Amino acid sequence: xxxxxxxxxxxxxxxxxxxxxxxxxxxxPPGLDEEVIRALSAKKNEPExxxxxxxxxxxxxxxxxxxxxxxxxxTKPDYQAISYYSAPVKKQVxxxxxxxxxxxxxxxxxxxxxxxxxxxxxxxxxxxxDSVSVATTFKATLAEKGIIxxxxxxxxxEHPELVRKYLGSVVPRTDNxxxxxxxxxxxxxxxxxxxxxxxxPMELSTYFRINxxxxxxxxRTLLIADQGSYVSYLEGCTAPSRDENQLHAAVVELVxxxxxxxxxxxxxxxxxxxxxxKGGVFNFVTKRGICEKRAKISWTQVETGSAVTWKYPSCxxxxxxxxxxxxxVAVTNHYQQADTGTKMIHLGKRTKSTIISKGICAGHSNGSxxxxxxxxxxxxxxxxxxxxxxxxxxxxxxxxTFPYIEIQNKSxxxxxxxxxxxxxxxxxxxxxxxxxxxxxxxxxxxxGYCKDVLKQLPMEFAVEAQKLLxxxxxxxxx
Amino acid sequence: MADGTSILKGINLEVKPGEVHAIMGPxxxxxxxxxxxxxxxxxxxxTGGDVLLDGESLLDCSPEERAHKGIFLSFxxxxxxxxxxxxxxxxxxxxxxxxxxGEGPLEAALLLKKMREKLELLEMDKSFLSxxxxxxxxxxxxxxxxxxxxxxxxxxxxxxxxxxSGLDIDALRIVAQGVNALKSPKxxxxxxxxxxxxxxxxxxxxxxxxxxxxxxxxGTKDLALELEERGYDWIKKENAGK
Numbered sequence: 064x065x066x067x068x069x070x071x072x073x074x075x076x077x078x079x080x081x082x083x084x085x086x087x088x089x090x091x092p093p094g095l096d097e098e099v100i101r102a103l104s105a106k107k108n109e110p111e112x113x114x115x116x117x118x119x120x121x122x123x124x125x126x127x128x129x130x131x132x133x134x135x136x137x138t139k140p141d142y143q144a145i146s147y148y149s150a151p152v153k154k155q156v157x158x159x160x161x162x163x164x165x166x167x168x169x170x171x172x173x174x175x176x177x178x179x180x181x182x183x184x185x186x187x188x189x190x191x192x193d194s195v196s197v198a199t200t201f202k203a204t205l206a207e208k209g210i211i212x213x214x215x216x217x218x219x220x221e222h223p224e225l226v227r228k229y230l231g232s233v234v235p236r237t238d239n240x241x242x243x244x245x246x247x248x249x250x251x252x253x254x255x256x257x258x259x260x261x262x263x264p265m266e267l268s269t270y271f272r273i274n275x276x277x278x279x280x281x282x283r284t285l286l287i288a289d290q291g292s293y294v295s296y297l298e299g300c301t302a303p304s305r306d307e308n309q310l311h312a313a314v315v316e317l318v319x320x321x322x323x324x325x326x327x328x329x330x331x332x333x334x335x336x337x338x339x340x341k342g343g344v345f346n347f348v349t350k351r352g353i354c355e356k357r358a359k360i361s362w363t364q365v366e367t368g369s370a371v372t373w374k375y376p377s378c379x380x381x382x383x384x385x386x387x388x389x390x391x392v393a394v395t396n397h398y399q400q401a402d403t404g405t406k407m408i409h410l411g412k413r414t415k416s417t418i419i420s421k422g423i424c425a426g427h428s429n430g431s432x433x434x435x436x437x438x439x440x441x442x443x444x445x446x447x448x449x450x451x452x453x454x455x456x457x458x459x460x461x462x463x464t465f466p467y468i469e470i471q472n473k474s475x476x477x478x479x480x481x482x483x484x485x486x487x488x489x490x491x492x493x494x495x496x497x498x499x500x501x502x503x504x505x506x507x508x509x510x511g512y513c514k515d516v517l518k519q520l521p522m523e524f525a526v527e528a529q530k531l532l533x534x535x536x537x538x539x540x541x
Numbered sequence: 542m543a544d545g546t547s548i549l550k551g552i553n554l555e556v557k558p559g560e561v562h563a564i565m566g567p568x569x570x571x572x573x574x575x576x577x578x579x580x581x582x583x584x585x586x587x588t589g590g591d592v593l594l595d596g597e598s599l600l601d602c603s604p605e606e607r608a609h610k611g612i613f614l615s616f617x618x619x620x621x622x623x624x625x626x627x628x629x630x631x632x633x634x635x636x637x638x639x640x641x642x643g644e645g646p647l648e649a650a651l652l653l654k655k656m657r658e659k660l661e662l663l664e665m666d667k668s669f670l671s672x673x674x675x676x677x678x679x680x681x682x683x684x685x686x687x688x689x690x691x692x693x694x695x696x697x698x699x700x701x702x703x704x705x706s707g708l709d710i711d712a713l714r715i716v717a718q719g720v721n722a723l724k725s726p727k728x729x730x731x732x733x734x735x736x737x738x739x740x741x742x743x744x745x746x747x748x749x750x751x752x753x754x755x756x757x758x759x760g761t762k763d764l765a766l767e768l769e770e771r772g773y774d775w776i777k778k779e780n781a782g783k
Contacts, residue, residue, distance in 0.1 A: 488584075493620045495604035496580050496613075497634035497690065498641065507633055511624030511673070 091148040097121060100247055103148050107216055107250075112227060120236040120246030127240045133402040134431040134463055137345065137371045140310045147248045147281070204264070211256040212267055215283050218254035225256055229287055233316040233353050233379070241312040241347040241373075245281045249314070252282035257292035257323070266521050268297040284315040288323035288358075295326040297524055309334075309344045311369075317352030317360055321382065324359040325352060328520050329376075330528050333368035335535075340398025340427070343370025350374065351406075354414075356382035362405065363390040363519040365528040367535040370399060375433065377406035380414035380445075387416040390516040392528070394535045395428030395460070404434035404465075409442040409475065418449040421513050424460035425536055431463040438475035445475045453483045454512055456505075456536065506533035547588065548574045551755040556698065559726040563740055563765060564733045566751035567773045572733045573617060575751070576702045580614040581607045594698070609641035611697030611728075615687040615704050621675040627686065628656060628670035631693050638694060659692040663719045680707030688719045695723070700731045705739035717742030737769035750776055 091102060100121055104114040129139055205212050211222060218226050236246040257263055288294055311333070319325050327350075336343025346369040352360040362376040378387030389405035407416035416436065424430040436447045453462035468477055486508055494504030510517065510529050517525050548571045556562050566572050578585050579592055581604035592599045599607050622630065636646040647655075660667055663685050675683055684704050691699050701720070705713055720730060720743050732743055740748075740762065748765045750758040752773070757780050758764065768776075 487620065489620045490622055492582055492604060493616065493622075494634075496608055496616075497630070497694070498605050498608040498637040499633060500603070500605050500637070503633065503637060507625055507630070508622055511622050514624035 090146050093146045094143050095121075095145070095147060095248065099147055103248065103250070106148060107219075109219060110223065113219060116230070116236075117247050120243050121248075123236050124240065124243035124247055127243055129240050133373050133433070134429065134465070135371050135373065135400040135402050137400070140345065142244070145310060148250055208261050208264065209258040210261060210263055211254065213254055215249075215252045215254040215285060218285070222254070222256070225287065226254065226285065229285055229316065229318055230283075231316075233318060233351050234314050234349050239349060242314050242349040245283060245312050245314045245349070249281045249283035252284045252313070253286075254284075255286045255294065255296065257288045257294045259289045260291040261289075262292065263294040266295045266297050268299065280309075280311050280313070282313040284313070285318075286316070286325060286327070287318045288320060288325050290320045291322040292320075293324045295521060296328070297521065298327070298329045299332075299524070299527070310347070311344055312347045313349070315348070315350040315376075317350075319352060319354045319358035319360050319385075321356040321358060323355070324361075326361045327352070327363070327376070328524055329362075329364040329366075330520075330524055330531060331364065331366045331368050331372075332531050332535075334370075335368050335397065335399045336370040338397050338426075340370070343399070344368065345370060346372045346374060348374040350376035351379065352377070352387075353379045354382055354385035354387060354411075356411070357384045358382055359386040359388070361388040361390070361519070363388075363516060364392070364403075365513075365516070365520070365531065366391070366393040366401060366403060367531045369401070372399075372401040372403055374401075374403045375405055377408065378416065379408045379410065380416065380442075381410045382414075383411040384413045385411055386414070388519075389416075389418045389420070389434075390519045391420045392423070392513045392516045392532070393420070393430055393432075394423045394532060395425070395430045396535055397426040397428060399426075399428040401429070402431040402433055404432045406435040406437070407447055408435075408437045408439070409445040409447070410439045412441065412443040412445070414442060414445045416447045418447070418451070419515050420449075420451045421516055422451070422453040422462055423456070423509060423512070423532075423536070424453065424462045425456040427459045429461045429463070431465060433465040433467075435467040435469070436477055436479075437469040438472050438477065440471040442472045443474050445472065447475075447477045449477075449479045451479070451481045452512070453481075454509070455483065455485050502533070502537060505536055509533075509536060547754070548585075549578065549754040552590070552751075554749065554756060556729045556731060558697075558729055559724075560747065561724070561730045561732065561743060561745045563745035563748045564731060564751050564756075565735065565737075565748060565765060565768055568735075570751045571754040572751055573702055574754075576614055576700045576731075576733060579607075579700060580604055580612060605637070606641075608694075608696075609638055613691050613694055613696030613699045615684070615691060615699065615701040617703040617706065619675050619678075619683045619687055621673070621678075623673055623676050625674045626671050627674055627689075630674045631656065631690055634690065635693055655693065659689055662692060662722055663689050664715050665689065681709065681712035684708055684716055685712065685719075688716050692719060692723055696728065698729050698731065699723075700733065702733045703735065704732070705734055705736065713739060714742060737765045740765050752776060752780060 091099060097118060100117050101114060104117055231246060234242050236243050255267060286296060317325050317327060333344035333346060334342065354360050360378050364376060366372055376389060380387050387407050391403065393401045393403050395401050404420060405418055407418065418434060420432045422430040422432055432451045434449065436449065438445050451464050455462055462483060464481055466479055470477060486505060490508055491501055491504045494507060495501065509532050513532065517528055520528055552575060564572055574585065578587060581602060587600055594610055632652060639647060656670060657667060660669065665685055675686065678686065687704065704716060708716060717739065724730065732739060732745060745762055748760050748762060749756045758776055
């Protein structure tokens with residue numbers, strides 16, 4: 064990418080993706096009870112087992128308390144004030160010509176015109192706008208390899224055996240408050256299945272976007288990599304600016320069977336609220352993967368958005384010799400709060416995990432790394448390496464690290480390194496003297512600091528992530 | 542300075558295109574402060590006088606604007622920027638200079654060609670480009686990297702702040718060779734140094750002695766030799782009465 068692009072990004076003052084698109088919606092009235100769930104399930108024409116599954120989740124959710132242990136402060140959402148279903152009215156789409164032109168304009172503003180994407184980048188997109196998939200591309204190419212990539216609603220009808228077997232198998236409905244809520248009311252999301260021994264020929268990409276005022280979004284993603292297969296999955300998010308807080312409680316489940324590899328990358332840029340801390344998205348996400356023998360799951364995330372983030376992409380290293388990785392950059396600015404990290408649960412022998420977490424805090428924000436490394440009793444010879452770095456900008460922000468380590472096997476090795484640093488005046492002056500203005504200097508220094516994480520991202524995504532870092536930190540050093 | 546100490550008290554120095562000036566002086570005489578003030582470091586307040594480039598004052602210009610106008614400072618202690626490669630750093634620097642002139646970024650192939658040429662001049666291996674800026678560099682590598690950047694940016698006025706410190710004789714020769722190759726009738730170099738040694742390689746047209754924030758004596762190359770032989774005490778004595 065050119066540095067000019069960073070500069071251009073840095074000098075734009077408003078949240079870049081703060082626009083909304085008008086198109087007709089088919090909404091359920093606000094509120095949540097069993098009737099609403101039945102209505103939602105009926106609207107989606109779901110089989111009975113799924114309706115029952117949702118209702119059970121709802122009952123579980125009702126018995127749970129919203130968690131308060133995270134290092135974040137916010138006003139709890141009124142769950143009865145949220146509408147749990149909103150879908151763009153035109154939903155039968157066979158080609159781009161049939162897609163709502165307003166929607167296409169939205170994509171253009173985001174710089175992801177589907178046409179362009181189709182022609183140029185070879186990225187298949189399953190686009191979720193307000194809970195229902197409206198366009199899926201490249202299906203045919205993927206189908207040749209036997210790869211299934213579709214909305215989870217379609218998967219419920221077309222591949223019920225897979226959905227029924229794996230839905231909730233990694234993140235059970237009882238897992239936590241937000242996962243239970245999601246299980247009860249999830250409207251759509253992505254489903255992906257890679258058959259045995261197949262290497263997915265392209266990056267699979269989903270663009271999430273929250274669009275309907277007052278609508279929470281509850282995506283559900285289920286990704287299954289069968290034995291010896293490989294897939295790289297990209298998730299990118301932007302949202303229009305809104306004054307009221309928007310709740311987002313997604314669940315992502317990954318299943319990596321023997322010798323399979325899943326690379327899951329996220330660039331998250333939801334509306335963080337304005338400079339005074341007003342508005343912004345609440346992002347309470349449960350992401351977890353399970354690794355069978357010799358399987359590998361790698362989570363990479365660049366988190367720059369949301370007013371409140373609560374997110375711990377995790378790996379259950381069940382199979383012997385399986386590998387889990389977590390690479391994270393979390394930026395908070397203004398009044399943003401993030402409590403994020405990972406859990407590496409080592410169950411199998413010789414399992415390995417790596418955690419690289421880079422926190423950047425500016426303004427009056429608060430960033431926390433919270434991570435669990437657990438070595439189970441059978442985890443003979445398991446190893447973990449964790450590195451948690453924080454970079455502080457200015458003196459109004461806070462950075463915290465909460466590492467939890469549980470070891471039940473004497474042969475396991477756990478290493479934890481942590482640093483906290485500030486961007487030095489000397490570094491900035493050095494860059495200034497070479498002709499860079501201060502914003503560009505910070506962008507360069509921050510990108511260098513995050514390099515170990517950014518290099519894990521696919522090329523196009525890394526470019527976008529670099530821009531986001533620059534935009535997110537604009538004005539953070541006076 | 543921010544703490545109220547006044548460091549520079551009487552500098553009158555005119556550098557013309559094509560000239561090489563040396564500024565010498567004992568520790569604490571204000572040599573590095575002078576270079577910081579010219580480059581626009583904010584912690585120094587200019588309470589009087591002016592810094593002019595082509596007759597225009599630089600005092601209201603930010604450090605990056607001064608850089609765009611052609612001021613280059615080779616740092617005595619170059620900073621480390623972890624994770625930023627030498628090539629990415631110089632590309633960003635060069636393109637910000639180009640942007641200031643209203644030009645687009647330099648084409649990748651041309652940039653690479655230019656970097657290779659300059660590396661050769663300084664007898665540096667191209668693996669240098671992918672290393673993290675100054676991280677784990679030896680003293681000599683840091684200084685060569687400074688001159689490499691100078692070669693890439695082609696400044697009108699280059700100030701070399703104690704570029705010779707920490708260099709062995711071979712590195713010194715290479716650095717001097719680089720500086721000499723970049724000399725032209727259009728640009729000028731100010732060499733700040735303790736020792737005469739560097740001046741054997743980069744021959745100055747003028748030598749100035751800085752003492753307690755003032756230029757107390759100016760001369761030719763012979764003055765540097767005299768300082769080498771006699772030290773600074775005789776100049777201190779000469780000025781004690783003034």
